[in-house]
Amino acid sequence: MQIVISGGAGFIGSHLVDACLTRGHRVIVIDNLLTGRRENLAHLADHPRLRFLERDVIEPLPEVEGELYLHLASPASPVGYARYPIETMLANSLGTQRLLDLTRRDGATFLFASTSEAYGDPLVHPQPEEYWGNVNPVGPRACYDESKRYGEALTVTYVRQFGLDGRIVRIFNTYGPRNDPRDGRIVPNFITQALRGEPITVYGDGTQTRSYCYVSDLVEGILRAALTPGLAGEVINLGNPLEYSAVELAVLIRRLAGSSSPIVHAPPRPEEIARRRPEISKARRLLGWEPQVGIEEGLLQTIAWFREQLALPASAVVDGT
Ligand code: UDP
16 A cells, blocks of 8 residues: 655654554655654665655645545644744644645545644643543644644535545553653653753653554554545544653652652643543454553663664764765
């Protein structure tokens, strides 16, 4: 099968590229390398079934053809989308439309990578797909949350209007090797700090929770959501329902990294999300999917990857070059 992956040089996207190639598919990556990193695909240089287009998904790309379109292109961390808010909004709005139009032209299948942030600061816990969310349309996360919500609305509109086979996954917090050390997320921050012996920075009182899914589990879920027949119009949460506070994660990472870094409290982020945990019974039912990798196993793999990265000259880690 020919699979087009926008954002294929990103953290999740690049793992998805690996999985598709391993299964024998042909892959076209569209990535403008805004937050994606060429090095995430460096191990696939000259792969005969991979084509890399350094292009922005908001451009018309009539030369691209596929049987399956996976739209992951967008800055995705709070630091990333705060740095590139307009690009984020365009990737999820115009970019989604561009790929929906190509999907329609090709009679293909489309999968939109949405986010748990579509639920905002949720008033329902854990979050099932039926929950509409609690999002501030003019808040600091709005460029991401609202453009992802628009992308969802556009996808289901194409399903209803044109009978297109479009699916949506709402991805909860994910971690693993290739987590960008510069993107400010909790796992790369804490691991980098722990390995360098620097203070581990817990924002606010650290009682805020997230549920952390290892990247290989997530990729399996995405592929099942994309390839299982009969899921047009479905919205499916993908994440690990095990929930940890920021302080619990700091203590765990410090122990697993064999670090003696102090755990310190930094100022809270504006409009911090208090709690987040996926309800995944729909994924279990429709995809036969649930996470397999435990938090300790996943974090040990991730710490091992960061150890290798940090062994590089410091500039290579900071610049991602
Ligand atoms: N966090 C933290 N210290 C950091 C980075 C993040 O305490 O150095 C916390 C943050 O307050 C949030 C959680 O980690 O509660 C997850 O943040 P992240 O940016 O990874 O993703 P989010 O779920 O907020 O999009």
